Amino acid sequence: MNGRRLSTADLCDEFFDVLRFPDLALRRFGGVPAGAGRAALVDLDADNRILFEVLAQSGRGKALVVRSRSPACPAVVGATLVALAVKNDWECLVIDGALRDVAQVRHAPMCVYAREQRPFRLRAGPAGRVLDQLDLVGTPIRSGDLVTVDEDGIIVGRPSRLPPWLSNGETAIERRSPRRRICWRLRMFGVE
Numbered sequence: 792m793n794g795r796r797l798s799t800a801d802l803c804d805e806f807f808d809v810l811r812f813p814d815l816a817l818r819r820f821g822g823v824p825a826g827a828g829r830a831a832l833v834d835l836d837a838d839n840r841i842l843f844e845v846l847a848q849s850g851r852g853k854a855l856v857v858r859s860r861s862p863a864c865p866a867v868v869g870a871t872l873v874a875l876a877v878k879n880d881w882e883c884l885v886i887d888g889a890l891r892d893v894a895q896v897r898h899a900p901m902c903v904y905a906r907e908q909r910p911f912r913l914r915a916g917p918a919g920r921v922l923d924q925l926d927l928v929g930t931p932i933r934s935g936d937l938v939t940v941d942e943d944g945i946i947v948g949r950p951s952r953l954p955p956w957l958s959n960g961e962t963a964i965e966r967r968s969p970r971r972r973i974c975w976r977l978r979m980f981g982v983e
């Protein structure tokens with residue numbers, strides 16, 4: 792199965808019975824249209840500072856799923872955090888919440904989806920938490936579940952119920968080219 796490229800639609804056709812579909816209206820913000828990885832889960836109120844710690848870790852093979860249900864709906868991710876995700880090889884970011892720096896994130900070599908955009912952030916209230924499981928708009932998701940996202944939406948599968956070649960991350964979503972990543976980082980930090 793090496794090199795096989797699967798969209799969420801392909802996965803639904805093959806594995807519908809063992810997949811879950813969070814009812815999340817996501818919009819694409821990043822420069823890469825699709826991503827897949829094992830879920831790392833963060834629950835936020837408004838304060839996003841924990842994301843700087845989480846994204847500083849290696850994200851190879853991992854999809855960061857952030858739930859931010861603060862009624863004020865502040866941006867919890869922007870270009871700086873996306874740059875950190877690129878640097879540390881995260882596969883994709885899925886934000887049940889808002890994002891900012893849209894104009895820069897659009898060019899980032901990273902798969903980034905969020906519910907909406909806001910210009911402001913809030914540094915107030917309880918700190919965020921890394922969780923082993925959370926409820927994503929009614930769909931339970933556990934850390935380590937396989938998350939796949941593209942322009943058709945998001946699907947979640949439990950690795951034990953999927954073929955090993957798939958849950959080992961071989962969905963063969965197009966890898967970001969190293970050259971493109973370096974160019975983007977130079978532009979981002981004004982070195983160009």
Ligand SMILES: O=C([O-])CC(=O)C(=O)O
Pocket residue numbers: 839866867868869870871872873891892912
């Ligand atoms: O700084 C923040 O907390 C959010 C943001 O704008 C960024 O990641 O660039």
Ligand SMILES: [Mg+2]
Pocket residue numbers: 869870871891892
């Ligand atoms: Mg910013």
